[in-house]
Amino acid sequence: MISSIQFVIPELILTCGALALLMGGVFGLRRKMLGFMALFSVVMGFLALSGTPGAGNIVFSGMLTNDIFGFAMRAFVFLAAGLTLLMSMGYRWPDEEDAGEYYFFLLAATISMTLAVSAGNLLMIYLAVEALSIISYVLACYFKKDLYSTEAGLKYFLFGALSTGIMLYGISLVYGLAGTLDLAGIGARLAAGGIHAPMLALAGVMIFAGLAFKASLVPFHMWVADVYEGAPWPVAAFFSIGPKALGFALLVKVFLGFPAFVTSGWEGIAVALAIATMTLGNLAAFHQTSVKRLLAFSSVAQAGYMLAGLASGVPGVKAAFFYIVIYAFMNMGAFACAAFLSSERADLDAFKGLGRRAPAGAFIFSVFLVSLAGLPPLAGFLAKFFVILCAVDARQYVLAGAVVANSILAFFYYLKIIKAMYFEETSSVEPIKVPLCGQMVLVLCLLAVVVLGLWPQPVMNILAVVFP
Amino acid sequence: MPHLLTLIIFLPLAGALAIAMIPSRQVQLIRTTALIFNGAVLAAVTLVAVLFDRTGAGMQFMESQAWIPQVSIQYSVGVDGISLALVFLTALLGFLACFATTMITKRVKEYFLVYQVLMTGMLGTFLALDLVVFYIFWETVLIPMFFLIGIWGGARREYAAWKFFFYTLAGSVVMLLAIVGIYFAVAPHTFNMMELAHTAPLLSAGLQGALFLMFFFAFAVKIPVFPFHTWLPDAHVEAPTPVSVILAGVLLKMGTYGLFRVCVPFFPQALMTFAWLLGVLGAVNLIYGACAAFAQTDFKKMIAYSSVSHMGFVLLGVAAMNSAGFNGSILEMFNHGIITGAMFLLVGVVYERAHTREFSAFGGLASIMPRYAFFLTFMALASLGLPGLSGFVGEFLSLAGIFVIFPKLAIISAVGLIAVVILFLVMVRKVLWGKPRERILWSDMNAGEVAVLIPLCILTLVVGFYPDSILQFQQQAVDMLVKAL
Numbered sequence: 001m002i003s004s005i006q007f008v009i010p011e012l013i014l015t016c017g018a019l020a021l022l023m024g025g026v027f028g029l030r031r032k033m034l035g036f037m038a039l040f041s042v043v044m045g046f047l048a049l050s051g052t053p054g055a056g057n058i059v060f061s062g063m064l065t066n067d068i069f070g071f072a073m074r075a076f077v078f079l080a081a082g083l084t085l086l087m088s089m090g091y092r093w094p095d096e097e098d099a100g101e102y103y104f105f106l107l108a109a110t111i112s113m114t115l116a117v118s119a120g121n122l123l124m125i126y127l128a129v130e131a132l133s134i135i136s137y138v139l140a141c142y143f144k145k146d147l148y149s150t151e152a153g154l155k156y157f158l159f160g161a162l163s164t165g166i167m168l169y170g171i172s173l174v175y176g177l178a179g180t181l182d183l184a185g186i187g188a189r190l191a192a193g194g195i196h197a198p199m200l201a202l203a204g205v206m207i208f209a210g211l212a213f214k215a216s217l218v219p220f221h222m223w224v225a226d227v228y229e230g231a232p233w234p235v236a237a238f239f240s241i242g243p244k245a246l247g248f249a250l251l252v253k254v255f256l257g258f259p260a261f262v263t264s265g266w267e268g269i270a271v272a273l274a275i276a277t278m279t280l281g282n283l284a285a286f287h288q289t290s291v292k293r294l295l296a297f298s299s300v301a302q303a304g305y306m307l308a309g310l311a312s313g314v315p316g317v318k319a320a321f322f323y324i325v326i327y328a329f330m331n332m333g334a335f336a337c338a339a340f341l342s343s344e345r346a347d348l349d350a351f352k353g354l355g356r357r358a359p360a361g362a363f364i365f366s367v368f369l370v371s372l373a374g375l376p377p378l379a380g381f382l383a384k385f386f387v388i389l390c391a392v393d394a395r396q397y398v399l400a401g402a403v404v405a406n407s408i409l410a411f412f413y414y415l416k417i418i419k420a421m422y423f424e425e426t427s428s429v430e431p432i433k434v435p436l437c438g439q440m441v442l443v444l445c446l447l448a449v450v451v452l453g454l455w456p457q458p459v460m461n462i463l464a465v466v467f468p
Numbered sequence: 469m470p471h472l473l474t475l476i477i478f479l480p481l482a483g484a485l486a487i488a489m490i491p492s493r494q495v496q497l498i499r500t501t502a503l504i505f506n507g508a509v510l511a512a513v514t515l516v517a518v519l520f521d522r523t524g525a526g527m528q529f530m531e532s533q534a535w536i537p538q539v540s541i542q543y544s545v546g547v548d549g550i551s552l553a554l555v556f557l558t559a560l561l562g563f564l565a566c567f568a569t570t571m572i573t574k575r576v577k578e579y580f581l582v583y584q585v586l587m588t589g590m591l592g593t594f595l596a597l598d599l600v601v602f603y604i605f606w607e608t609v610l611i612p613m614f615f616l617i618g619i620w621g622g623a624r625r626e627y628a629a630w631k632f633f634f635y636t637l638a639g640s641v642v643m644l645l646a647i648v649g650i651y652f653a654v655a656p657h658t659f660n661m662m663e664l665a666h667t668a669p670l671l672s673a674g675l676q677g678a679l680f681l682m683f684f685f686a687f688a689v690k691i692p693v694f695p696f697h698t699w700l701p702d703a704h705v706e707a708p709t710p711v712s713v714i715l716a717g718v719l720l721k722m723g724t725y726g727l728f729r730v731c732v733p734f735f736p737q738a739l740m741t742f743a744w745l746l747g748v749l750g751a752v753n754l755i756y757g758a759c760a761a762f763a764q765t766d767f768k769k770m771i772a773y774s775s776v777s778h779m780g781f782v783l784l785g786v787a788a789m790n791s792a793g794f795n796g797s798i799l800e801m802f803n804h805g806i807i808t809g810a811m812f813l814l815v816g817v818v819y820e821r822a823h824t825r826e827f828s829a830f831g832g833l834a835s836i837m838p839r840y841a842f843f844l845t846f847m848a849l850a851s852l853g854l855p856g857l858s859g860f861v862g863e864f865l866s867l868a869g870i871f872v873i874f875p876k877l878a879i880i881s882a883v884g885l886i887a888v889v890i891l892f893l894v895m896v897r898k899v900l901w902g903k904p905r906e907r908i909l910w911s912d913m914n915a916g917e918v919a920v921l922i923p924l925c926i927l928t929l930v931v932g933f934y935p936d937s938i939l940q941f942q943q944q945a946v947d948m949l950v951k952a953l
Contacts (some may be wrong), residue, residue, distance in 0.1 A: 121878070301712055355578070362689065372612060375607055375610065376603065376604035376607045376608065377604050377608065381604070381607075382536075385600075385648075386539075387538060388644070388645070388648055388652070392645075392648045392649065393652060394650055400645065400648070401645065404641045404642075404644060404645055405476055405641075407641060408634070408637055408638060411633070411634070411637060412634075415614070415630075415633070419618065419626070422615065422618075422619060422620055423618050423625075423626060423629075456536060457536070460536070460538055464538075
């Protein structure tokens with residue numbers, strides 16, 4: 001048992017760090033220095049997190065819960081933030097943009113995500129998600145003078161405002177039906193029975209829409225390609241792992257936490273959406289010539305595989321989160337490689353001949369792409385394999401077949417990048433250098449993808465504790 | 469030697485790491501390193517063959533280590549009479565093709581890097597005893613081969629690389645589904661191939677049939693069985709010579725090996741049901757492959773189609789479901805690897821001199837390249853099944869086996885065999901005989917080219933005169949397989 005204040009020490013550390021960064025930016029600290037400060041506060045926050053293992057008690061009068069799932073997800077959020085920071089520090093930013101602001105928003109986004117995953121109340125979930133959304137709009141249009149970036153921010157805002165509005169409406173319906181917003185209270189009320197089922201289902205769909213927007217599931221994925229394209233590479237990488245994982249964590253919290261929601265056809269909807277998400281994502285990625293848009297649609301398709309796990313019972317949830325952890329490393333790695341080896345909005349032609357100009361970088365990029373495609377012996381294969389295993393175990397044969405069929409489809413466009421790097425030659429032979437922080441994030445992700453592919457036990461053991 | 473097989477599988481990978489350390493300018497050092505590592509693999513495999521207990525039917529040199537216990541996946545490897553010949557073939561062709569890699573001049577370091585990864589994938593496929601591990605090695609072969617064809621291939625290399633990749637990928641993902649399916653079908657759930665050989669035959673006939681067909685589809689693409697064969701001519705023709713040798717010599721055998729390792733022992737009932745299908749497909753492969761080869765004007769494409777034809781014998785042997793058929797089938801795999809490997813090397817020899825593979829550019833080579841004429845005639849005779857050379861033994865056993873249960877198919881196939889004979893004789897005529905065209909000043913085969921072919925010729929001769937040299941290794945394993953049916 002720990003007190004409320006003890007529980008939020010990691011978030012407090014991040015808040016102090018964020019404020020210090022904002023001040024540091026004002027007083028003209030160099031970008032590099034600010035980056036180190038941000039990384040330092042994330043590391044300190046992560047260390048402080050180990051002092052708050054999930055004991056199961058509620059804090060802040062039920063607004064937050066100190067459970068093991070929240071604990072694991074908070075750790076994951078810190079990991080995602082750390083990787084994003086490392087990538088940001090290695091990235092070649094244009095000089096005129098303000099670095100302090102950027103790192104401040106990144107830390108603020110981290111705080112809202114850790115609060116969201118440990119929320120014990122629908123209102124808290126809404127507040128945290130809304131905070132994250134607003135920060136994300138700003139991050140998306142970080143290049144203030146760039147038209148694409150502004151467009152990204154505006155589009156993200158319009159879609160986001162709509163979907164969180166719908167979610168809020170759903171939450172209000174739940175309140176009307178259950179008389180409380182406390183997750184445990186709603187659970188008890190649902191178990192007691194006697195709730196108008198169609199209305200409950202409507203509320204469920206509305207909340208689902210809000211969370212599916214964050215997880216970029218079809219049909220709430222429209223924003224993804226445009227926003228990623230306009231946002232700076234590190235921000236796009238962050239969106240593709242942090243908020244997406246958050247969406248899935250909240251889906252688990254809200255939907256699988258309550259059997260009553262589940263009975264109202266959840267699995268059927270999840271299977272249908274999973275198939276739609278992976279298929280549409282892959283088909284859309286197929287014809288992209290911009291590498292960023294291609295990777296954006298690939299991250300939509302990847303969300304489909306994760307949802308396929310969620311749709312396959314309790315072992316499937318484990319498989320989905322195994323997928324999410326592996327995905328975080330391989331997708332971050334792929335985005336980082338693309339960012340360091342090309343420029344914002346580079347198209348496939350820019351990758352020609354990279355096998356010559358940046359042998360190590362091109363090789364590592366290929367590893368991430370092959371892992372995203374799901375080829376053994378890399379971790380991406382095991383992740384997909386577990387999802388298929390669970391789908392078959394849950395007798396979702398169509399779903400398993402769809403995952404398999406989609407992984408063939410996905411190879412086409414992942415290989416297109418590899419082909420450009422190795423098969424095609426360019427006149428330019430000028431070598432490309434990756435800065436040290438960039439090398440660090442690449443090596444970290446590469447190690448994770450290779451080692452977890454051969455030895456997945458560490459992640460599996462953690463998941464066995466989180467989902468007993 | 470407790471970890472001999474693991475050593476064999478991962479030695480090529482260690483070679484890749486060693487090559488990665490060498491600066492790309494030192495081409496000769498890279499070549500030598502690759503040669504040393506592949507030589508070491510060959511030596512280790514020979515050691516296994518020497519230590520191999522020929523009276524034992526089961527797995528030998530087994531190693532087992534829990535890998536992902538949550539879903540009972542084990543790293544498990546072992547060798548028996550069926551896989552031993554193919555492992556030896558892989559190591560031998562891997563070494564010789566490495567030795568023959570003289571025409572690769574661009575991006576040499578990358579070439580040998582992916583080549584080494586390919587070696588690990590192939591050796592692992594033949595040695596794995598856990599379906600997931602088998603699948604992983606099976607898939608490991610894909611990407612290196614994609615690069616080898618796509619970067620170092622001929623004019624239409626990209627098209628060929630994509631086609632190869634997606635045909636095989638489509639097959640292997642179906643296999644993945646089948647692997648998951650069989651895991652949940654058997655009790656207790658397992659991926660272990662040794663256990664599955666006992667538990668899978670107990671499954672209901674319908675389930676066996678479905679799983680059999682799924683596995684068969686994956687293997688059929690790789691073998692390749694008509695009508696899934698269209699990737700083969702493109703891939704074989706566009707690949708550089710050493711890669712063609714590996715493709716024809718080893719990669720096709722992964723498919724036929726899968727039939728013996730998975731389809732036959734796991735689904736005996738389904739095999740009985742579908743034996744006619746295998747037999748018919750075998751006969752179609754044999755005759756169609758020969759006819760298609762006959763129509764080619766490209767020397768290499770002709771050899772590629774003749775591979776399709778030879779794979780027909782392997783299928784016929786499996787369909788026979790008796791000792792003669794299985795023995796013939798496995799022996800044919802080995803022989804085809806040796807003979808067709810040599811054939812592709814021989815095509816490479818003239819291609820390097822003529823820079824074309826059109827038959828119209830050749831003719832009369834016997835008078836200017838006598839050594840070449842000897843080797844080509846020798847291998848063509850082996851290929852068409854002249855008694856006394858190795859090709860004959862496997863083909864004869866397969867036909868004898870199939871005659872027992874499908875006599876009509878055997879007769880059709882035997883007639884089809886005539887097409888194969890004509891095919892190779894006409895090829896010899898087109899290339900070697902007649903008047904040499906004007907201004908041809910090609911040198912005869914050099915010492916290196918001869919050195920690569922000598923061991924293959926010796927093996928062809930030895931197996932032809934004394935088939936027991938290979939058969940004695942596989943006899944026990946085949947007997948056990950037949951008994952279990």
